[in-house]
Amino acid sequence: MIGSKILSSGHYVPEDIVTNDDLAKVVDTTDEWIVSHTGIKTRRVSLKGENTSDLATKAAKIALERAGVSADEVGFIIVTTFTPDGLAPSTAALVQKNLGAGNAWGFDLSTACAGFVFGLATADKFMKSGDYKYGLVISAEVNSKMMDFTDRTSTVFFGDGAGAVLLTQSEEGNIVGEEMHTKGDEKVVHSGRIAPLSSLSSDNYPKIDAFAQEGRQVYEEVTMNIPNHIQNFLKIQGVELDDVDYFVLHQANLRMIEKVAESLEQDMDKFVTNVEEYGNSSSAGIAMAFDQLNSSINLTGKKVLLTGFGAGFTYGSILLSF
Template sequence: MTQGTKIIASAHYVPSDIITNDDLAAIMDTDDAWIQAHTGIKERRISLQGENTSDLATQAARMALSQTDLKPEDIELIIVTTFTPDGLAPSTAALVQRNLKAEGAWAYDISTACSGFVFGMSTADKFIRSGVYKNALVISAEVNSKMMDFTDRTSTVFFGDGAAAMVLVADEEGGIVKGEEMHTIGDAEVVHSGRIQPLTEISAENYPKTDAFHQEGRQVFEEVVRLIPDHIVKFLGDRDLTPNDVDYFITHQANLRIIEAIAEAIDQPMEKFATNITKYGNTSSAGIGIGLDELNKKTDLTGKRVLLTGFGAGFTYGSLLLEF
């Protein structure tokens, strides 16, 4: 049987500062009732103690590794998925490698926005399936708050900061990944963040500037509820499965109303959907990883099917079917 991948440990880490809807209402034109009605979010964690994306990622990785017999120097590959990196170079993954003192690993970032955890897990699975690598760390980490325009209530109220980490190892029994499908659709206007404009002249006044995160909320909602339910049904159908055959769904934690719309469209109860958005907000690529960690901690997943479905800016979307 082909060598596959299994998860031997998972963890998540969020900043200590809790920002409620009332806190946001104090600085922008919104209120708790509006935010909960439109998003389902009650509070979120925001990094206010100087922790950057690599710091959150490092904390989650250390927590996950502490549950195993592996030492940092045993790790062979570190993948960090983020669209809020510490900077363009060095990669956030390289900073995590340094922080962990994982001298035996090589590390790099994947940038597929809110689909990142699914893309990262898929990528690590291929490295391990190749037979060249025996283990990997997959970490999804975001400090979304540093990219927000706090005068823009249509975007800022959604987002929080957090990280999740998985320790993957080779499994001679074939592994837990039973299917995958990934898509990208080039779209730079509906959602964008951190854009840097090219020069128009050489001038001493030139200095790099980035734009804040922005989304066209209604268009995002409509695009997701149009694409994702059909994607899920087709993805499962191609594997002779239906949504009824899945024990748990973990979708991107974009908005509770979106998750509810997906559940309704595929005729599944919300009890089968892992959610953390009400307490953490939209943590971008970290949300699915946090959801998987929470589900793994409270539920015996032996013999269970779990479908991970990500969707995000780019536009990116995809699913990974796990059987434990």
Template sequence: MSGSKILASAHYVPRDIVTNNDLAKIIDTSDEWIQAHTGIKTRHISLQGENTSDLATRAAESVLSQTDIKPEDIDLIIVTTFTPDGLAPSTAALVQRNLHAENAWAYDIVTACSGFVFGLSTADKFIKSGQYKNALVISAEVNSKMMDFKDRTSTVFFGDGAGAVLMTADDAGIVKAEKMHTIGNADVVHSGRIAPLTSLSVDNYPKIDAFSQQGRNVFDEVTTIVPNHIRNFLSEHNLSTSDIDYFIPHQANLRLIEHIANDLGESMTKFSTNVVTNGNTSSAGIAIGLDELNKSVSLKGKRVLLTGFGAGFTYGSMLLQF
């Protein structure tokens, strides 16, 4: 086989919806401030004990229910997340157990909010090798468990959710081009750092820190790098932004997406967004956006550009043609 295609897509979000006014009850903020600065109105928060593997499993079960593919037919499960259930076992291994996908091997990819693009790229290569036929790519995040709810500059952005696609071998292949980048920068955004020991003591116990970001630096970094990256990537393949039917960027916040669209000279009607009602769901945002677009319009023959950017600093684009 010369490529892969997306056989089905799905997403899942927790049932509890937290409004800006709900946050204003516990944080010094307001609905007006949050909407003005982020465009976000609500977000889904996991308040029923669902962890990342649970959200990922729900999305995977939904995507499989749309096909004739059974769990035992899955060869590979990739979960992209930077809010895993734990460091070991991998969240993907827990999903494999939950699905009873006994013939699959599974592992996590950690590239923060770029995860879904990196995950699709990885699964596509495994399928192209000819050794694997069916792969689940799931992006799942429970961002809420990593938040410091005293930090209003970060907490108001984030929500929880998961998106999934089932990829299978295909002669034509849906992935037409891709380009990924990493810039090692641990200062602008970080989460879950575990400090090394400084002495030997029975009181030593692993402690992790909450999510933290320098919001203005993130905005400046993204608006400087990402639009140029998109233009250069398309130009390398003799395309321009006008040749793209739909853009699905990382759902960082609506104002950032609007800035990118304006910089590219493209209408927001070409951008798939879910950040207004879901908040920033990290790597899951693009996966959710792809599923929503897939279910709302016919993508046959359409060019869709996925662009992720996130902590690390990681960023990249993938051009899909359905």
């Protein structure tokens, strides 16, 4: 049976580092408050004109170069993002052009912070069709362009970045199982909503709202439901918690990840994190953390659980075996 094998990975972040003290100059906050509540010390912010497609392209190039695969060999490109360059063309189409991947089609997938998990699950189905030798899944976000810098409850969390994986066909795929859930609630987390017209007039033009969230509700939703989701999912897969070598969760908040680890009675050493230096990079966080893991150790014989959550409220997990 044909499956999906992760051939390589890569990630890219903008060069500009914004510290908590930098943020405190424009937002009513302090380094002490941010670290104590979130664990975040710095984040990367696109201050030199790089948009989401630019970050995605650079992460994809790294993955392709590491695998020794040329862009024209890629069959499809899935970009997960909720901060696209625009509604049309898709960010994936721009990445396809930037890479020179003339034989690939592409589309964007939007499930916000759960994006990489949903994107990887979607790509797996295309790979299993047997029609594609290589496919790219890229998670990329320029969260900074969607922030309201008077809203300290949201602004202090977010950073920009991109992560990518290159998939290839294999009789022994890495994806063991998956489980996805959606519970729609636009009040918990929302960004970029476009209001419909209320009248015909010359001053009507498209307007979008900045990112906003109910932080306490998000924290409670995650810490109450995600540990149960992980336990139930692994039980279905016939895998014990202790058999998972690494957990790669959405990099929302270090304190949130610590709470999930505590609830699961798992050591934090098993949880891959980059939120301390990159901040909450939405869908890109898991993709970047996976690349950091994949690039630092030999994963052969290891089991890795990817769990994404967010977007008021979408969540899911993928179990990988190497």
